[in-house]
Amino acid sequence: MTDPAERNDRELLAAHCAGDPDAFGELFRRHKDRMWAVALRTTRDPELAADAVQDGFISAFRRADSFRGDAQVTTWLHRIIVNACLDRLRRIKPTSELPEYDLADRHDVHGSTVVRLDVQEALGKIPEGQRLALTLVDMQGLPVSEAAQVLGVAEGTIKSRCARGRAALAELLRDKHGDGYAPAVED
Structure with a gap:
């Protein structure tokens, strides 16, 4: 065997x-x-x-x-x-609701952790369809075609949900951190 x-x-x-x-x-x-x-x-x-x-x-x-x-x-x-x-x-x-994090008292919090928490919080505020599409495509790295199969929708729906979700996330993060907020992209 x-x-x-x-x-x-x-x-x-x-x-x-x-x-x-x-x-x-x-x-x-x-x-x-x-x-x-x-x-x-x-x-x-x-x-x-x-x-x-x-x-x-x-x-x-x-x-x-x-x-x-x-x-x-x-x-x-x-x-x-x-x-x-x-x-x-x-x-x-x-x-x-997402748990509250007291980042002011944490000296060991790396900037990328703060970014992740901000993105996680923002993800919780966008519609479920957009959140799921972004999770599969942008966070898990699935191709649009596979994400469409997973969610049982058309590829175009995934693309539009991702585009709308990214725009909504950008707006939420801008609202929280101002226009100069540009999180570092990690590999």
Whole structure:
């Protein structure tokens, strides 16, 4: 039997469907961190994100035979995780706020951390569709076509949501920091 770590995602999913007890564990190991990042950015709450990742991977485990193969396995997983996040978010009150951070008392906060917190706060203020599109395209690096598949919308919709979302974020950050605010872009 081939070591699961040596197989690609499609092979692992097929092996899981065929009864290989280790195949799905390898898929989980490979993609859990990225799916956690997607869930955290989508829900903006670590507990909800953890629950959504668990729900999503359980769903993927159970419905692996529904993978049609017309997208990458990671795209399929993204869609499942985003849907699990949206399901979790629909079950709670829509008034979840980001935690307050007292940055004035923190001497060890690096400028990029402040920028991340500002962007996270601004993301929480834009419409869900724009936030999800920006999370997948700009933060997770998915191509527009894959983001469209994950969210079940047209590529043009993703492009327009990203454009509107970027404009809204820029305005929110300008409102908070003035016209001279230009966050450094990190690799």
